[in-house]
Amino acid sequence: MSPAIRTEALGKSFTLHLQGGTRIPVLSGVDLAVEPGECVALAGPSGAGKSTLMRCLYGNYGAGSGRILLRHRGAELDLASADARLMREVRRETLGYVSQFLRVIPRVPTLDIVAEPLVARGMPREAARARAAALLTRLNLPSALHALPPATFSGGEQQRVNLARGFAPGYPVLLLDEPTASLDAANRAVVLGLIEAAKAQGTAIIGIFHDTEIRDRVADRLFEVHPEQAFA
Amino acid sequence: MMETPLLEAHGLGLRFGTIPALDGVSLEIWPGEVVAIVGESGSGKTTLLRVLSGLLRPDAGSVAYRGPDGATHSVHDMGEAALRRLMRSDWGFVHQNPRDGLRMGVSAGGNVGERLMAVGARHYGGIRAEATEWLRRVEIDPARIDDTPQQFSGGMQQRLQIARTLVTRPRLVFMDEPTGGLDVSVQARLLDLIRELVADLGLAVLLVTHDIAAARLLAHRLLVMRQGRVVEQGLTDRVLDDPQHEYTQLLVASVLAA
Ligand SMILES: Nc1ncnc2c1ncn2[C@@H]1O[C@H](COP(=O)(O)OP(=O)(O)OP(=O)(O)O)[C@@H](O)[C@H]1O
Ligand SMILES: Nc1ncnc2c1ncn2[C@@H]1O[C@H](COP(=O)(O)OP(=O)(O)OP(=O)(O)O)[C@@H](O)[C@H]1O
Ligand SMILES: [Mg+2]
Ligand SMILES: [Mg+2]
Numbered sequence: 001m002s003p004a005i006r007t008e009a010l011g012k013s014f015t016l017h018l019q020g021g022t023r024i025p026v027l028s029g030v031d032l033a034v035e036p037g038e039c040v041a042l043a044g045p046s047g048a049g050k051s052t053l054m055r056c057l058y059g060n061y062g063a064g065s066g067r068i069l070l071r072h073r074g075a076e077l078d079l080a081s082a083d084a085r086l087m088r089e090v091r092r093e094t095l096g097y098v099s100q101f102l103r104v105i106p107r108v109p110t111l112d113i114v115a116e117p118l119v120a121r122g123m124p125r126e127a128a129r130a131r132a133a134a135l136l137t138r139l140n141l142p143s144a145l146h147a148l149p150p151a152t153f154s155g156g157e158q159q160r161v162n163l164a165r166g167f168a169p170g171y172p173v174l175l176l177d178e179p180t181a182s183l184d185a186a187n188r189a190v191v192l193g194l195i196e197a198a199k200a201q202g203t204a205i206i207g208i209f210h211d212t213e214i215r216d217r218v219a220d221r222l223f224e225v226h227p228e229q230a231f232a
Numbered sequence: 233m234m235e236t237p238l239l240e241a242h243g244l245g246l247r248f249g250t251i252p253a254l255d256g257v258s259l260e261i262w263p264g265e266v267v268a269i270v271g272e273s274g275s276g277k278t279t280l281l282r283v284l285s286g287l288l289r290p291d292a293g294s295v296a297y298r299g300p301d302g303a304t305h306s307v308h309d310m311g312e313a314a315l316r317r318l319m320r321s322d323w324g325f326v327h328q329n330p331r332d333g334l335r336m337g338v339s340a341g342g343n344v345g346e347r348l349m350a351v352g353a354r355h356y357g358g359i360r361a362e363a364t365e366w367l368r369r370v371e372i373d374p375a376r377i378d379d380t381p382q383q384f385s386g387g388m389q390q391r392l393q394i395a396r397t398l399v400t401r402p403r404l405v406f407m408d409e410p411t412g413g414l415d416v417s418v419q420a421r422l423l424d425l426i427r428e429l430v431a432d433l434g435l436a437v438l439l440v441t442h443d444i445a446a447a448r449l450l451a452h453r454l455l456v457m458r459q460g461r462v463v464e465q466g467l468t469d470r471v472l473d474d475p476q477h478e479y480t481q482l483l484v485a486s487v488l489a490a
Contacts, residue, residue, distance in 0.1 A: 014474075015476075016481070017477075017478035017481050017482075018478070018481050018482060018485060055473070055474075059467060059470060060467075060469050060470060060473055060474070061470070061473065061474040062466075062470060062474055062476070083466075084452070084453045084465075084466050084467040084470075085262060085265075085453075087467055087470075088452060088467070105427070105449065106420065106423075106424050106449075107424045107428075
């Protein structure tokens with residue numbers, strides 16, 4: 001079986017033009033491959049580049065060098081050179097990302113925030129809302145909250161909205177940055193169940209889990225991200 | 233279905249005296265895509281909108297529009313009558329100053345209805361019903377349908393201009409600082425409204441704004457202009473979170489937490 005996503009010699013550095021052109025090398029020579037149904041946890045000290053790697057995979061950061069090969073619409077596609085339009089298609093159909101914090105869109109009810117990626121993939125709005133509601137309920141978000149925009153929600157509630165939005169479509173590849181960071185034990189158990197179910201469905205998962213208990217339960221292996229030598 | 237760009241511009245150049253207002257600008261807009269143009273004052277954003285929409289002729293380059301029939305038309309060669317027809321039906325223009333887009337002496341309902349009549353609507357009752365529905369959509373009390381825009385606040389005038397523009401369901405809408413000159417709280421509400429309507433109608437939008445947060449909220453794609461050139465472009469979140477060009481880094485750094 002070929003990987004759902006893999007990188008070849010992926011490198012990334014930041015050049016800070018406003019700080020005299022200081023160059024911050026973060027990633028170099030990263031070769032990571034994840035099979036369908038496999039969960040790989042990124043490991044490494046704070047500042048090693050775990051989030052940076054994940055953001056490169058999602059196209060939120062541009063890859064500096066190397067390739068990011070994603071299986072999309074039955075063929076391998078290099079995300080490192082994909083344009084904005086293609087990247088949007090990839091994010092709609094193949095690649096999901098649950099960031100650490102929900103970006104709240106003013107006035108949009110929680111239910112629609114979760115249903116939106118389903119609608120974008122062609123699901124009728126009512127069916128999408130029903131699926132969204134079921135997932136939010138599973139994440140213990142009371143239905144009274146579904147009609148409200150999440151701007152006033154607690155950190156843990158917002159994170160559960162974010163998780164529901166990320167898990168709802170069933171992307172073939174899912175990136176999770178600290179998915180359980182602000183959750184209590186009961187909700188962590190729900191997320192554990194969602195991750196296990198997604199794996200069973202063949203989803204390739206790349207996660208950052210500071211919660212080692214969750215990590216040891218869901219991760220098939222660790223992938224060490226090495227801090228680059230500064231000023232190399 | 234094979235998708236093609238709605239609008240395609242190549243190598244646009246335009247000088248005003250010694251000022252290069254546009255210098256080698258190329259871009260594409262696809263159906264349903266919201267593209268924001270940001271950049272400092274005088275960088276050529278308004279000039280670019282005016283050239284793309286046929287209001288100004290460039291010194292160099294070309295702009296092609298693909299109509300609903302699939303045929304491609306050169307915007308600067310189609311002639312004034314054809315351009316005016318396009319402006320009435322397929323395209324919309326939302327001006328920064330609502331006075332430039334509204335008829336101030338005509339009632340709110342008339343402002344909306346007039347656009348419908350320009351594309352052939354004739355039934356008075358139907359036009360009034362649709363105008364009422366659009367006032368509701370832009371959150372203007374339909375009871376004010378017979379008031380003129382002069383009696384409206386700036387935010388209401390801007391929402392009325394949006395209703396007037398969108399009522400004919402244009403395929404492509406040009407917006408130049410649609411929230412400029414409004415209170416911050418009014419701006420936020422107007423942006424929400426634009427975001428909702430654009431998503432519901434699946435419009436393609438070319439939006440000029442100096443508001444990075446607005447661009448983040450509305451745009452799929454972002455172009456950064458400086459001195460008549462596009463210095464950086466790409467996915468909105470990529471350009472804002474991993475800006476490459478020195479000028480983009482400055483722009484992002486000056487609006488923390490956009
Ligand atoms: N947009 C950016 N611009 C400049 N530098 C950045 C940017 N994003 C990340 N970095 C730098 O890249 C390095 C790696 O950061 P990253 O957030 O990937 O670490 P991490 O491994 O996720 O750490 P943590 O475990 O603390 O979350 C840091 O030095 C950080 O300052
Ligand atoms: N009709 C004109 N005659 C002479 N110069 C012009 C004309 N229109 C624009 N310019 C000049 O071209 C440059 C670009 O102007 P433009 O209005 O496109 O800027 P902009 O990016 O929209 O700026 P702002 O954010 O302030 O609206 C400016 O230097 C402006 O002074
Ligand atoms: Mg991190
Ligand atoms: Mg301007």
